[in-house]
Amino acid sequence: xxxATVAGYELTIVVPPSYGQTGKRYPVLYVQDxxxxxxxxxxYIERLFRTNExxxxxxxxxxxxxxxxxxxxxxxxGLLPNTPDFGGNGLAYLTDVAERIKPYVDRTYATLPEAxxxxxxxxxxxxxxxxxxxxxxxxxxxxxxxxxxxxxxEDLVSDMSGRKIESDPRIYMYVGELxxxxxxxxxxxxxxxxxxxxxxxxxxxxxxxxxxxETDPEGTHDDLFFSPxxxxxxxxxxxxxxxxxxxxxxxx
Numbered sequence: 001x002x003x004a005t006v007a008g009y010e011l012t013i014v015v016p017p018s019y020g021q022t023g024k025r026y027p028v029l030y031v032q033d034x035x036x037x038x039x040x041x042x043x044y045i046e047r048l049f050r051t052n053e054x055x056x057x058x059x060x061x062x063x064x065x066x067x068x069x070x071x072x073x074x075x076x077x078g079l080l081p082n083t084p085d086f087g088g089n090g091l092a093y094l095t096d097v098a099e100r101i102k103p104y105v106d107r108t109y110a111t112l113p114e115a116x117x118x119x120x121x122x123x124x125x126x127x128x129x130x131x132x133x134x135x136x137x138x139x140x141x142x143x144x145x146x147x148x149x150x151x152x153x154e155d156l157v158s159d160m161s162g163r164k165i166e167s168d169p170r171i172y173m174y175v176g177e178l179x180x181x182x183x184x185x186x187x188x189x190x191x192x193x194x195x196x197x198x199x200x201x202x203x204x205x206x207x208x209x210x211x212x213x214e215t216d217p218e219g220t221h222d223d224l225f226f227s228p229x230x231x232x233x234x235x236x237x238x239x240x241x242x243x244x245x246x247x248x249x250x251x252x
Contacts, residue, residue, distance in 0.1 A: 001013070001014050002015075004104070004108075006100055006101045006104045007096040007100040007101055008065070008096075009062050009063060009064075009065070009096065009101065010034075010062075010063040011060055011061065011062055011063075011101065011105075012034065012035060012039075012059075012060075012061040012063075013058065013059070013060055013061075013105070013109065014035075014038070014039075014042065014058065014059040014061070015058050015109065016046075016049050016056035016057060016058065017046060017049055017050060017056070018049075018056055019056075019058075019110070020110075024056075024110065025110045025111055025112045026056055026057050026058045026109075026110060026111060026112060027055065027057040027058070027111075027112050027117040027118065027119065027143075027238055028057060028058045028059075028060060028102075028105060028109075028111050028112070028117070028118055028119065029057055029058070029059050029060070029119040029120070029121060029143070029145070029234075029237075029238070030060045030062060030097060030101070030102070030118075030119065030120045030121075030141075031059060031060065031061045031062065031120075031121055031122060031126075032062060032064065032067075032071065032121070032122030032123075032125075032126030032127075032129065032130065033063075033064065033067065033122055033123065033126045034061050034062070034063045035059055035060075035061025035062075036061075036223070037123055037147070037223065037226050037227045037230040038059050038061060038230065039061065040223075040227055041227050041230070041231060044231065045231070045234070048231075048234075048235075052240060053235075053239070053240065054234060054235060054238060054239055054240065055238050055239070055240060057119075057234075057238050058105075058109055058111060060101070060105055062097065062101065064093070066087070067125050067126070068084060068086050068087060068125075069086070069087030069088070069089040069093075070087075070089055070090065070093040070129065071090060071093070071122075071125035071126060071128055071129040072086040072087060072088050072089070072090050072125065072128070072129070072153065073088060073090040073091065073128070073129070073132050073153075073156075073159070074088040074090075074155075075087060075088035076088070076153065076154040076155075077154075079185050079186070079187065080185070086153075090129050090132055091132075091136060093129065094129065094132060094133050094136050094137060095136075097120070097133070098133070098136075098137040098140045098141075102118070102140065114142075115138070115139055115140055115141060115142035115167070116142045116143075117142070118140060118141050118142055118143065119141065119142070119143030119144065119145060119237055119238070120133045120141045120143070120144060120145075121143075121144060121145025121146065121147065121172075121230070121233060122145070122146075122147065122149075123147040123148055123149075123223075123226045123230070124147075124148055124149070124150055124221065125150050126147075126149075127145070127146040127147050127148060127149025127150065128149045128150040128151070128153055128156070130144055130145065130146060130149070131144065131146055131149060134165065134167070134169055134171075135163055135165075138165070138166060138167035138169070139167065141169075142167065142168070142169055142170065143169065143170045143171075143237040143238070144169060144170075144171045144172070144237075145172050145230060145233035145234075145237060146171065146172065146173045146174070147174050147226050147229050147230055147233065148174060148175055148176065148179060148190075148194075148219075148221055148225070148226060148229075149173070149175075149194070149197075150190075151175075151190065151193040151194045151196075151197045152180070152186050152187050152188075152189055152190045152193050154186065156193070156197075157193055157196050157197060157200065160197060160200045160201070160204070161200055161203075161204070163204060164204055164205055165201070165204050165205030165206055166205065168207065168210070169206060169210065170210045170211075170236075170237055171201065171206060171210065171211045171212070172212050172214075172232065172233035172236045172237055173194070173197075173198055173201075173211070173212070173213045173214070174213070174214050174215070174216075174219075174229040174232070174233070175190065175191055175194040175195075175215055175219070176191075176215065176216045176218070176219015176220055176221065176225050177191060177215050177216060177217045177218070177219055178217075178218065178219055178220045179191055179219065179220060179221040180221070181220075190221070191215075198211070198213045212236050214229070214232065216229075
């Protein structure tokens with residue numbers, strides 16, 4: 001596990017067990033929110049690597065400056081009267097990830113830099129901004145892990161309906177059926193809006209066989225459910241035999 005600061009963002013880079021021993025290059029997953037859901041599952045993920053159930057990959061965990069700003073695609077009012085507004089700095093954040101952080105990682109580590117080997121993902125707002133990586137930088141990120149992404153965000157679904165997906169991404173989506181059940185604001189529509197977003201992704205260009213959508217009847221908006229679903233996302237996106245997964249030899 002190594003740390004670096006790039007474009008003002010603190011990164012934690014986790015390389016797989018065989019790194020530096022086999023002369024291979026590896027796929028990369030960029031993860032929001034300091035990669036919390038990955039960090040608390042590293043022992044299990046390493047077991048999947050060692051038992052060849054999952055192709056080895058590099059994780060790049062990014063700590064946001066302020067997730068209310070970095071992870072939102074446009075400005076919106078706060079959900080409660082006395083809470084801060086959302087800053088809508090998502091494009092600037094993703095530009096730093098795509099044009100500054102990723103080039104640093106590709107220069108420094110033995111990566112497979114192509115979009116088909118490059119994933120981005122997160123939970124809640126982290127999943128929301130990962131979706132917009134598909135729209136803003138389709139030639140950079142070819143795999144998406146959208147775990148309980150904030151599809152309730154103001155005007156999000158209508159914005160999705162106006163976009164055409166020209167790339168060929170592989171996407172994993174998840175939402176718990178109880179997310180938003182106790183909310184009285186716009187978040188109460190989390191589940192139906194996520195299902196609408198799933199339908200829109202198919203309608204606007206994602207191939208059915210490359211989009212996996214799962215729910216959990218007991219699922220609430222908590223890490224208790226996020227971490228296992230991120231593991232499922234890894235299996236779907238980078239599991240053995242998945243298109244774009246794997247590693248190849250390199251010389252340094």
